[in-house]
Amino acid sequence: MSGVSLPPADLPGSGRTAVVTGASSGIGAATAERLAAEGFHVVLGARRLDRLTELADRIGGRALPLDVTDPTSVDAFVAALDRVDVLVNNAGGAFDAKPVAEADVDSWQRSFEVNVVGAVRLTKALLPALRASGAGDVLFVGSTAGMISYEGGASYTAAKHGVHTLAETLRLELCGEPIRVIEIAPGMVRTDEFALNRTGSAEAAEAVYRGVREPLVAADVADCIAWTLTRPHHVNVDLLVVRPRAQAAQHKVHRE
Template sequence: MAIPTRAPQPRTAVITGASSGIGAATARELARAGFAVVLTARRADRLEAVAKQIRADGGTARVHPLDVTDRDTVTAFAGQLDVCDVLVNIAGGAYGTEEIAQADPADWRRMYEVNVLGALHMTQSLMPLLVAGGDGVVVVLSSTASFTCYEGGGGYSAAKHGAHVLAQTLRLEVCGQPLRVIEIAPGMVQTEEFALNRYRGSSEKADAVYAGVPDPLVAEDVADVVSWAVTRPPHVNVDLLVVRPRAQAAQHKVHRTS
């Protein structure tokens, strides 16, 4: 008599910033790739909407509202998980475009807390589970701003450079352990909230960022890159992947049709 075999359990991926933009797109893409996804962000209603869509498409999704800058909340969240194979640190953002002489230190602090300390809290809290699984993956979403400065972007570049350093340093420190550290650095990506938040709700200024740019990246493009990177064989690590639209050759070099 044949003994029935148990179907393998899907790998679990935790995605921060999953309520919108790149985070939501990444959650959908990883669910399509067969992952059981755990969606985290502050806005519970937005998370539920993304999870509902994933479930409607046949995927597995759980929702855990949290603020990545709140260490106690992150620790409590990690304590509720039995397994975590992939952590995708996407929660972040840019606030303000003032030059250094006029910049508000509160904006700089806010950017550092979410882009750097948020990723630190999540990574530290979930690392035991990531290592225990035998093939853990930590993804840090930085930016081309992490290694290219520009006027009015000092606070954001500083924060994203911190995220870049976090990924580089962690990779050195876990060498020899079953943990891959991947950094994805997108260039110009048009999402519904990033530029709007940066320009403090001014849709006119936010739209001007992408005006005349043929085919800027969208959230789904970055999600596709994340999915590809985390599904490489366990011995293959994508250290740093820079992804830009064809129209953007560098931070200051963007082709516009008008």
């Protein structure tokens, strides 16, 4: 890809191209930065091209506009790629915290479009290139919300349960092919936008983390992602659950 210099041959990602979606902020941005440091050629995709371009310039990556909910955008993104060895399906988010009785159906639809359908759309489009690489990786950034339900979280937990079963099913369907399917399921991660987008106010977002000593940050999750992708290719980390020490379970959080 033009403008990207080759990394030293002894780095784990040398010669491999990694696509990271939702790369303009949070876990996606941290993952793009970490994979670039590991020697991958990183292609960053997101809607906010100004933020994306700034990060790509800093890490020596390539920024391309991408809206995973728009088939035309996905088609244009895929057409611009010469090679893909790794796909990090990170684009996602939570958009409300209402009980089912007060469900905002638009938020439900948005949650499924971004978290589930978008991941399906891009995975389907890039599978031929991942097969052709001879050692492809599809990584889904899921959530512990994809394994347990809780009040006020139905639109998000339902979507992340969808991501979890998507990863499990794809792994079964690709068994015997040279493609690993990996899922990273973080618990509480403090980023600039996740809780704010979900609650709609800075005060409510701050309350999510209040009193929690050392919640995870985006770089912690990026570290886990990079570790799974740099194992020998016969090693498939099916599912990696990662929480802060202060969170023993989805409903059990120690607050000081």
